[in-house]
Amino acid sequence: MRDGDIIVTQDVNFYYGSFRALTGVNISFEKNRVTALIGPSGCGKSTLLRLLNRMNDFIEQTRVEGKVLFEGRNIYDPEVDPVEIRRRIGMVFQKPNPFPKSIFNNIVYGPRLAGGMSRTDLESLAERSLKQAVLWDEVKDILGQSAMMLSGGQQQRLCIARALAMKPDVLLMDEPTSALDPISTAKIEELMEGLKKDYTIIIVTHNMQQAARVSDYTGFFYLGRLIEFNRTGKIFTTPDMKQTEDYITGRFG
């Protein structure tokens, strides 16, 4: 375990019923870095991501073995409150999923529930979060309108702003641009650049160029196992494992 690691998994196995989706995963995520998770469909990337903020809790008949340490504490310890974990580890999903509420109410949804903020606090928080997600200029005059009216790309940036409004330490992103056009994708990659210095980002992506562009570290998964974990530059130029090379060069997957 490196000093700057914020999340570390130790020998993690994960089961959907009797199906083992992850096998012996040991991976560390360094603070204030972007880590990309790549691999063919069904290799367990989303499963691992959802494991990190206990979103798999909502799927029936699942089981975790091993430890997931967040700042040194196993988040699967019985005394850990998953709600607390999810407030500190935010998530952006593959498909933009704003609530059918106003833009403003989308942003302040989480902070309002957490409580202790006045209306002005919430307003400045909304502005700050929308600026971080590079959406402020586009929506500052229509904060009261439905988030459903925004374009897909705008919706996804709204979802990022919504997650940021919780001031999380870690942001999990599950293929956040796979449903978007190239221009929206570029915008999101750009804003991730700005988020790096304040947040630890873990991003699942199908898009190899995206992983190469945005991440510092990359983990390659295959059939539920972490095959290789390395600096992104190294993985995409001189990977240690043959399987990684095959995948990156498009020979399978």
Added chain:
Amino acid sequence: MTRSFREKLIRKAFFGFAAVSIIFLLLIILFLFREALPTFQFVSIGRFIFGMEWYPTYEPPEFGIWPLIVGSLVVTSFSTLIAVPLGVLSAIYISEIAPPAVKEILKPAIELLAGLPSVVLGFFGMVVLAPWLQDTFDLPTGLNIVNASIMLAVMAIPTISSISEDALYSVPREFKEASYALGATRHETIVKVIVPAALSGISTAVILGMARAIGETMVVLMVAGGAAAVPESIFDSVRPMPASIAAEMGEAPFRSNHYHALFATGVVLLVLTLAFNFIADYVSHKFRETGSATL
């Protein structure tokens, strides 16, 4: 027989079946209006609807159905007041909270409630609820608004519950996940996301439940008490429209004034029920278009 001919035939056949129900509906409405219209040769529409006295067999008779309309509206409103919280909350419980084992018992139980013949419910209201009300509140009769409202609520709960449940189930999983990922508890997610997103369906459920209550005949015939007067207390007896029609139709001579007046009462009831259905339709469309955005 060529394939395209067969296709055509099948399509025609289905159209025929679909048309049958529409034709029946139209025939019934036509018949209802034909028998009802002569009413307004001996009483004006205003006096019919707003008239305070319903003495169809007196000499001279009075054909004012206002007390009957009020009776219907009062028992429908009170039963809604009882049935909405119970129906909606049980739908929320079944769809979002109940562990699978409990769900497996609760869901069929509520469906069974819907299958109870209304005469059985009426019987229960008469034999069990009425004496209890009478004793507990020291009333002249236990056949009154409270009794009818409770029994109608029992009838409306399954309708409200099962339609609300469908609405809750159809809330996209993405919304729930978004909420949980923002650190909301299950309870907060239900209140802030799931119910608002299902609100159009729930409103539809409520209105259809009300439509069911206002048209229900047997229960109100048996337990509402039958007094054709505008009530002054919730423990007064009333005579809702369906009860009046069912009770008197047998005695009213064919094509007499009384007979026509009862059909006119039926038209009023039909209009009210249709209004409920239109409102239900409107609400569910209205919310859908805007995505219930401002909630």
